[in-house]
Amino acid sequence: MSDDGENTTTQQSYDYSGYYDGLPPDFTPCNIADLKNFGKVFLPTLYSLVFITGFLGNGLVVCVLVYYRNQTNLTDICLFNLAISDLLFVLTLPFYSHYSVVGQWTFGDFMCRFATGSHKTGFFSSIFFMVVMTLDRYVVILHARSMARYRTLRAGVAVSLLVWMLSLCVSLPDIIYTKVTNESHRLACSYVPENDSWKIYNIFSINVLGLMIPLLVMVVCYARIIPILVNIRSAKKHRIVKLIITIVVTFFLFWAPYNIILFLGFLKSEGVLQSSCNMEGHLRLSAIVTETFAYTHCCLNPIIYAFVGQKFMKRALQLLRKWVPGINFTFPRDFSDSSYRKSSVVSRSSDATSTFIM
Numbered sequence: 500m501s502d503d504g505e506n507t508t509t510q511q512s513y514d515y516s517g518y519y520d521g522l523p524p525d526f527t528p529c530n531i532a533d534l535k536n537f538g539k540v541f542l543p544t545l546y547s548l549v550f551i552t553g554f555l556g557n558g559l560v561v562c563v564l565v566y567y568r569n570q571t572n573l574t575d576i577c578l579f580n581l582a583i584s585d586l587l588f589v590l591t592l593p594f595y596s597h598y599s600v601v602g603q604w605t606f607g608d609f610m611c612r613f614a615t616g617s618h619k620t621g622f623f624s625s626i627f628f629m630v631v632m633t634l635d636r637y638v639v640i641l642h643a644r645s646m647a648r649y650r651t652l653r654a655g656v657a658v659s660l661l662v663w664m665l666s667l668c669v670s671l672p673d674i675i676y677t678k679v680t681n682e683s684h685r686l687a688c689s690y691v692p693e694n695d696s697w698k699i700y701n702i703f704s705i706n707v708l709g710l711m712i713p714l715l716v717m718v719v720c721y722a723r724i725i726p727i728l729v730n731i732r733s734a735k736k737h738r739i740v741k742l743i744i745t746i747v748v749t750f751f752l753f754w755a756p757y758n759i760i761l762f763l764g765f766l767k768s769e770g771v772l773q774s775s776c777n778m779e780g781h782l783r784l785s786a787i788v789t790e791t792f793a794y795t796h797c798c799l800n801p802i803i804y805a806f807v808g809q810k811f812m813k814r815a816l817q818l819l820r821k822w823v824p825g826i827n828f829t830f831p832r833d834f835s836d837s838s839y840r841k842s843s844v845v846s847r848s849s850d851a852t853s854t855f856i857m
Contacts (some may be wrong), residue, residue: 534780537600538787545791546596548799553589556801557582563805563815574752576655577635578805580662585797588621592794603685610677611688615677619670622707625797627662630713632804637720640727656725669704672697702765703730710758717747746803753796756788 506790564575571579594614598604604611638646676692692698711732722742764782766772792793 534783534787537784541601541787542791546592546599546794549794549810550592550792552677552798553585556798557585557589560801560805561586561814563811563818565812566818571652573635573650573652573655574632576652576659577628577632578620578811580627580659581800581804582631584621584625584628584666585800586621586705587617588625588794588797588839591618591621598688604688605686606688611679612674612677615690616670616674619673620666623669623704624662624666625800626709626713628659629657629746629800629804630657630716631662633717633720633746637724640724648790669708672700674804698765698768702762706758706762706811709752712753717750721747742803742807748801749796749799753799754793756782757786757793760789 520607531617560578564571564579567575589594591614594606594610595618606614624748627731635650638650673690674693675688676697677688680687680691682689690701691832723742725743760782764786767774767782774776806815
């Protein structure tokens with residue numbers, strides 16, 4: 500990021516602040532003019548694509564679930580909150596896109612804190628709701644009879660409120676310690692903790708709460724679910740297993756690289772890794788690419804969790820047919836009501852057909 504005007508050439512060549520949370524500002528100034536120019540083109544372009552696709556996909560999920568709210572079940576509540584989380588996340592991207600192009604924060608201190616809080620809360624709540632959906636699937640398949648009475652709409656609302664409160668609490672330090680600062684003759688929206696403990700907390704929350712624990716829950720739960728699904732007498736069991744593998748692998752591939760780069764940046768700031776301009780350039784470039792790549796995961800959530808479900812897809816097509824007059828959306832044979840009848844195992848739960856793609 501750089502200033503505009505006559506001093507652009509000289510001020511653009513050096514950077515004294517860390518744009519990303521995991522890359523703190525305590526490093527020797529390095530010439531990163533080319534990296535800034537790359538970021539000015541790459542970030543707005545990818546942020547815009549993520550914003551448009553994420554807004555349309557998750558917005559459609561919200562509209563469908565609200566329109567068919569009379570048929571809502573526990574799975575639909577989780578889908579609704581997951582879509583809201585991703586919407587909250589992507590709605591902050593236009594601010595950061597403008598930030599990367601202009602080179603300074605022009606929206607004031609309140610919007611700096613608000614955008615950061617929305618961004619982090621959307622990030623954590625999206626991941627936490629994916630964990631809740633994983634646990635719900637685990638309960639449906641392995642403990643449906645003993646837990647069926649607890650899987651009510653009231654329980655779904657209570658769990659949703661708990662997840663939102665937890666997400667907000669985890670994000671609270673970012674809201675408190677993020678503010679507008681004057682750095683190198685420009686206004687920046689930066690995370691400025693009062694001591695190193697909050698830097699450690701930031702890395703801990705992103706890597707442990709945002710990746711390691713959710714991934715562990717997914718692997719353990721789905722490892723127990725898959726053997727049971729394989730024994731189901733259904734032609735679609737292989738499709739379900741592929742969906743499960745896709746959920747876990749996609750989550751890991753999209754978020755692990757970014758978390759690793761943030762952790763390496765933290766180790767460098769602590770002196771564990773040797774600091775050099777070459778390493779600084781590689782870390783920043785990797786952070787730009789892996790961050791944007793990770794953000795695209797919110798665009799895939801509607802596809803993975805909603806549109807692969809035949810019942811949800813049928814609802815979406817019915818709604819679109821009402822919204823777009825003159826265009827007749829036909830339903831494939833697989834979308835008939837008989838196509839997602841419950842199997843002998845999945846029928847343990849009243850809404851297990853929504854839990855997987857049966």
